[in-house]
Amino acid sequence: MSLTDKAVLNRYLDLPAPDDVTCATYVWIDGTGETLRCKTRTMLGPVNGPEDLPEWDFDGSSTGQAVGVNSDVWLRPVRIYQDPFLRGKHKLALCETYKYNNEPTDTNFRWSCAEVMEQAKDQVPWFGLEQEYSLLGSDRRPFGWPKGGYPAPQGPLSPYYCAVGADRSFGRDVVEAHYRACLYSGVKVAGTNAEVMATQWEYQVGICEGIELGDDLWMSRYLLHRVAEDFGISVTLDPKPVPGNWNGAGCHANFSTKVMREDDGIKEIEKAIAKLSENHAAHLKVYDPKGGKDNERRLTGLHETSSLTDFSSGVANRGASIRISRACAKAGKGYLEDRRPASNCDPYRVTEIIVRTTCLND
Ligand code: ADP
Ligand code: MN
Ligand code: MN
Ligand code: MN
């Protein structure tokens, strides 16, 4: 599947590098607010945290983040992960981006998210996000789908959801490799499953407190694209990759605060849902990178989604904006699931507005 022979590559990766060298790959979100970029530098000496890495810059005129005559954009490392590709002591560094005048770039939503999480830290906000995605073959069609046609319809009894078998499971190598790469890197991955549409998959990131969720989710996406590249496969986070009778892709946000997790926390969950219902439109504006346009294709009320315009909530209801799991309803405490964020959402924006609305009453 891959265009080059990885056994040949490994002859070179097996060459010893000088003992004092650490390769640091800086990873950042570009001007689309969706796509990730990276570049690598040689560091002398160990890298144990972002403070061991210098500020760096890149050509923002090639990433939609600056103009050519004033093109340098700052890269500031904020969190370090183990590099599952180079292994050893080599590191991946998630970065924030800043303009020439030290203001955050237009797609840097981390700094404001971090500020909000700091303000709400006494309420101990926890998140677990469910990242859905689809695999594409070299022809840009869903990976494993028959040439010029469609696989069996998903129907009410989807052959693909949590499926096993060569006739219904497409691209598991990518899924398993990515899962292990996340575990190795330090990304808090919670699990993975095959989804309802053929060649669509999910993994969950969490439970993370505050800003850590956005960091780990963005790094998990980097790992996903990079792992798939090794197999000659690409990943789309488009929230409706195949129009028609196929499930779209979301990024359900599971959320709780300390009181929600304590006895009778369900009362606090209900209060939070009431606040969310009053801010439905404001949330949808930041639940995809196009101000709500992407979710127009996905939130049709069909295919396990809710209405774009009408807020709803319910126990075990996968057609509601907010779902409370049966286990939480039974225990009288736990968390809520916001099912509205699109698969290509920015988790910094999603977690920020959830905390603003429910914890800070903004
Ligand atoms: P489903 O597919 O049924 O919606 P998943 O199992 O895919 O659910 O995802 C549920 C997520 O909720 C898990 O990733 C988990 O980390 C997260 N979660 C569980 N408890 C809490 C909690 N108290 N606060 C926030 N997130 C939670
Ligand atoms: Mn150059
Ligand atoms: Mn799930
Ligand atoms: Mn799912």
Ligand code: MN
């Ligand atoms: Mn879910």
